[in-house]
Amino acid sequence: MIQRPAASRPAFFGHSVSGDRAIYSFDRPCVKFSAVDPQKPPPKRIAVIAGDGIGQEVIPQALKVIRSSGADVEISEFDWGADRYLRDEMTVPPDGFAMLGRDFDAVFAGAFGDPRVKTNIHAKEILLGMRFKMDLYANVRPVRLLDAALCPLKGVEPKDVDFVVIRENTEGVYTDAGGVFKQGTPDEIAIQEDINTRKGVERIIRYAFEYCEEHPRLDGSPRGRVLMVDKSNAMTHAGGLWQRVFEEVSGEHPRITAQHMYVDAVCMQMVRDPRPFDVIVTNNMFGDIITDIAAGLQGGLGMAASGNIHPGKTSMFEPVHGSAPPIAGKDLANPCGAILTAAMMLAHLGFTREAGRIDAAVLEAVRQKKTTQDIGGTLGTREAGEWVAEIVSRH
Numbered sequence: 128m129i130q131r132p133a134a135s136r137p138a139f140f141g142h143s144v145s146g147d148r149a150i151y152s153f154d155r156p157c158v159k160f161s162a163v164d165p166q167k168p169p170p171k172r173i174a175v176i177a178g179d180g181i182g183q184e185v186i187p188q189a190l191k192v193i194r195s196s197g198a199d200v201e202i203s204e205f206d207w208g209a210d211r212y213l214r215d216e217m218t219v220p221p222d223g224f225a226m227l228g229r230d231f232d233a234v235f236a237g238a239f240g241d242p243r244v245k246t247n248i249h250a251k252e253i254l255l256g257m258r259f260k261m262d263l264y265a266n267v268r269p270v271r272l273l274d275a276a277l278c279p280l281k282g283v284e285p286k287d288v289d290f291v292v293i294r295e296n297t298e299g300v301y302t303d304a305g306g307v308f309k310q311g312t313p314d315e316i317a318i319q320e321d322i323n324t325r326k327g328v329e330r331i332i333r334y335a336f337e338y339c340e341e342h343p344r345l346d347g348s349p350r351g352r353v354l355m356v357d358k359s360n361a362m363t364h365a366g367g368l369w370q371r372v373f374e375e376v377s378g379e380h381p382r383i384t385a386q387h388m389y390v391d392a393v394c395m396q397m398v399r400d401p402r403p404f405d406v407i408v409t410n411n412m413f414g415d416i417i418t419d420i421a422a423g424l425q426g427g428l429g430m431a432a433s434g435n436i437h438p439g440k441t442s443m444f445e446p447v448h449g450s451a452p453p454i455a456g457k458d459l460a461n462p463c464g465a466i467l468t469a470a471m472m473l474a475h476l477g478f479t480r481e482a483g484r485i486d487a488a489v490l491e492a493v494r495q496k497k498t499t500q501d502i503g504g505t506l507g508t509r510e511a512g513e514w515v516a517e518i519v520s521r522h
């Protein structure tokens with residue numbers, strides 16, 4: 128059977144309609160037609176957008192690790208980000224999001240944000256554009272402590288920190304609804320709307336319960352609790368909707384214990400004792416904030432992974448950290464968050480064995496301190512990535 132390799136599809140390859148180019152592709156010839164085994168599934172197609180700042184440093188390391196895992200994937204890189212925006216004022220080509228959804232099985236993104244772009248418009252259009260326009264409504268952020276030495280809390284072991292935050296990703300205050308009236312006068316009024324739709328709230332709460340049923344803890348034991356986090360005592364209208372839907376959906380999952388906490392109490396609990404957390408579901412802004420605290424439990428932003436998921440559609444995976452301008456270009460950035468994100472993406476694409484080997488190699492790197500300085504090692508970004516890639520290729 129003759130099959131045209133996906134990388135040669137004109138929508139994104141070479142100087143295409145959108146003007147974008149695949150910077151490179153591996154594991155498959157780029158433009159040739161080739162004979163393929165009809166029994167063998169085609170390679171999974173991954174679009175990579177490294178973006179800005181440390182995204183440019185950590186994503187290449189994660190790609191080395193993906194390659195060393197042997198997962199049958201086809202990679203196409205895109206240069207969307209600050210440099211491209213400053214060069215030709217393009218943030219995303221007209222067909223960009225449709226192309227990602229149509230031509231790829233997953234998107235792997237780095238970080239967006241650059242001090243040269245004061246408005247941050249490109250970051251907003253690329254990152255929020257992917258989340259909103261591709262309707263990636265579930266932001267899944269696993270919080271796992273790989274080694275006790277990484278946790279700032281006393282006496283906390285890896286088995287004590289193994290929870291997941293499911294953050295609503297398409298609504299809330301991030302929709303940019305609102306406005307400013309009488310700007311620059313003493314009477315100025317600024318309104319930022321918090322958008323909560325029945326559909327949006329219901330689907331994220333459902334996702335959390337289904338996630339809880341389908342994803343065991345790292346030690347293999349089943350998960351059993353979904354905790355909804357809100358501020359319904361103060362934000363009564365939006366909170367009321369979340370409360371009603373949570374009660375309704377939890378009734379459909381009698382095996383799972385449904386719990387509720389206010390977001391302020393969750394912040395305190397997280398730094399006092401994270402053991403009780405299992406699956407947390409919350410809105411867009413609270414999810415953003417509590418996952419930074421949660422990243423602190425894991426060893427910092429450099430260790431945290433995330434996926435932006437719409438079941439059945441092309442989903443996007445990105446480390447939790449941003450572009451980190453103060454450390455960008457210095458070979459200091461920890462690539463583990465990006466590497467663990469790559470593992471999460473591979474597992475999502477069905478490469479569970481490869482993902483497991485990558486997770487194990489990162490754990491080994493942490494134990495042997497073959498890491499960057501932020502988590503106690505002495506290696507640079509590149510060396511740390513190469514060490515993990517080498518371990519993965521041996522197993």
Ligand code: ATP
Pocket residue numbers: 181185239240428429430447448449450451452453454459460461462464501
């Ligand atoms: P954003 O607004 O995009 O979330 P931010 O400015 O809030 O970004 P980050 O860019 O994620 O936050 O980084 C904040 C700080 O955390 C950095 O300046 C850096 O000190 C540290 N940091 C973040 N990511 C890493 C990493 N991968 N390795 C080491 N340190 C990191």
